[in-house]
Amino acid sequence: MPATLTQLLARPELGLRLLTPASTGELDAPLAWAHSSDLPDPTPFLAPGQVLLVTQPPEDPEPYVRRLVEHGIAAVGFGTEVVRAGTPAALVDACTEHGLPLFEVPYRTPFIAVARFVADRVAADAYARSTWALRASRAISLAALRPDALGAVLSELSRQIDRPVALVGADGAVARSHPSGAIDARARRALSEAADPLLRSGRRAAGTVGTDAGPFALQTLGAAGRLRGVLAVGSEGLDAAAQQVVTGVVALAGLALEQSRAADAAKARLRTAVWRALVAGETAVAASIAEPVLGPLPEAPFRIAVLHGSAIAAAADWLESNADGFFARDGQELVVAVGDDVSVTALAARFDLRGGLSSSTALDALPAAVAQAQTAGNRASADDPVPSFDDVAAAGMLALLHTPDARAVAQTSLQPLVAADPSLPHVLRTWLDADGVYDVAARQLGMHRHTLRARVADAERVLGRDLTSFAARADLYAALRASA
Structure with missing residues (x-):
């Protein structure tokens, strides 16, 4: 890890001496860099976590030290015998009052020696983290070769970064989490609620959410318009190297999810073929094809919803994981057999779809039901995205004039x-x-x-x-x- 003030003071060849009490500041906090400046206000040129080396005592130590503390400076080193002998007592008092560690640098020790020690440790830490990132990425890549590639990748990621990891599926529910038991029910709900708007957007997106299990970074998986889920990674304290590993896992997880797309596409084509056979009146053939893969066909009475919109592909993916009834894509339309209008209204709202709902029907009357649903769909609006044909018929013939x-x-x-x-x-x-x-x-x-x-x-x-x-x-x- 990077150098700390404790380590810096412990180097005998540097001969540094701590002037403020040992309880002042955080002596074991990592140091980002060491920089020298005798400007009256050097803060515009410094970054938090740095050590400031000076030789010129400030005219008014109190506001000078206060600005340094507010800027996040880790410590101040005063070089003696350059401008004056010894460190000004007023500077020691101001640093003690504001909790800023102050150490004395003897004349024989050049500032560059202090800066080099800090820089060498920063470089060593960066190299160590890069080496770790390569090893972690290799271990995760090897995990991807196991039978359950996705589960193995997420488990290995959690082990490497020592943080909880979860996968929210396309349906908005937490499908996997690692390590086991690290994410409780409340945290799962929080992750699902935070992932839901990302999935609804249909675009590649990222976000964050706080949970009982700590903060999580969220990243969608899959291509725009066909999101496959959201990866949630415990983000507390993750450095650049760990984030690099997580980025690689996003690609691997997306690839693992995409591997199932070919099977999903074949299943979708089968659904379309079954639906077209049903509309053509070939019920027996459709039932024999559907039964082994899709399950039994719907039993009367049911209603047919015909939906359209830019997100019908995402809606079909969601139905694949959540629906028990029959559905299929037919061109630019999504056809769903439902028992009531509540579920189809919720589906339309979730994916911003429009359409219509037929009257109760049976398998031998599907063409008429489709015509009813399409007629009702002509009345769809923002307030009523999936009107029912029953309501259209009840309104009478004149209601059809409102087009x-x-x-x-x-x-x-x-x-x-x-x-x-x-x-x-x-x-x-x-x-x-x-x-x-x-x-x-x-x-x-x-x-x-x-x-x-x-x-x-x-x-x-x-x-x-x-x-x-x-x-x-x-x-x-x-x-x-x-x-x-």
């Missing part, structure tokens, strides 16, 4: 009315809502019934249609509803 396409057509057909008289659409809507009864509509509009008849006649002339027929009235009413 961008219908609104565009309606606004175009009503444009002549708006251009002729902006109040005409409201007058006509009130008249039609009153079943075309002039007396009722006129009272609601606050006008005479003959005036209302004249306004309707104006509308007929502008639109070029006779509003005495049911079909014309129904078409106009649909346009008025769609444009609202």
